[in-house]
Amino acid sequence: MERTKLVWLLGTAITLGMIGSQPAGAEPAGLSGSYAGATLSADQVMGLQGLQNPLTQTLIQSSGVSSKAPGASALALPAAQQYQGRLDLENSDLSVRGSLYVQGESTAIVPSVTYDIPVQGSTNVYAGAGYALINPDGGATPLGDRNGLVLSAGAESGVLPGIVVYGNAQIGVGTDSQTGNSPLRWQMGVGRRF
Template sequence: MKQIKRRLTQAAIASTLGGVIAGAAGMVDVQPANAQAAYGSYVGIGAGFGLTEEADTGRGSGLDMVLTGRYRFLRMPVSLRATAFLFDNFTLVPTVSYDYPLSWNTDIYLGAGASFPIGDDDNPGPLGNQTAFVLQPGIDYMFPNSRLSAFGSAIIAFNGYRNGGNTAVAIQAGMGYQF
């Protein structure tokens, strides 16, 4: 009988001690440190420059004006983006990006989408002259205490040129207004 009583006492002490440890662990709210993603969707204007040329014609590189926009989903590190190259063969580039915060006001991202040239097939723009799959690495910076943002990216259009099948590469940078 003494042995049963001793075992019950040990079990009661062990369960009480376990409950205290579990309760203390529940009160401590330890979360890993991480940066908050740059807040804000924006529309912007800037300059784009084609770095490559069509193999057969030697056209495609050159300076162009770009309009760009970003819609950031607030609860996910994902954004919808669109860029339009305006002058040298209008090209629309919609992408979906995964955004990675470097600090509270700076994101780097990698987007995937397609380029859709609309215009003269004989005059390739900075991203070529045919529809192509694109990758878009880039960076966004949101200025503190302001609605201004700065953006920069490269757009790589795989098989963007109709003649020669070259990959087209363009870089862009500019300023945006957050909304």
């Protein structure tokens, strides 16, 4: 079962790269530049939690969109804070990325290196590997409760000047000591380019 997840994750990244490929001589530009953003995991999106993340609120307020329904009180601040960033290595197909998950004493820091494939305009798909650094005293995180290899694949696109949307999947290879499983995590976010 775990091998199936890994094959699916890497296969998706390769397939997306092939779908977006263009004829020889017509190289797509792809997304260039670095960004930092606020991330929502799939479970947060389904419950509409995470909108009170400070960076998300800044981005929402700068867009002029309200994050609460008319007449409703502000959403409660969720315990989990999640961030992601990309450092573009100029003149290279590689990027250095980082993810941060904090919920009380539970923390996961995931530095990684990805191979970026430009597919069109300001859009990339990417795949890579990193290492999850889990706080051993903090309990479980969405990527498990112990340090280990993390594989990722995703897509990112510049949608407005200075604004990037991104989504990815991460699989922690054997990072759950209680079950021995490899947790799979889906997430998406909005970032600010710099």
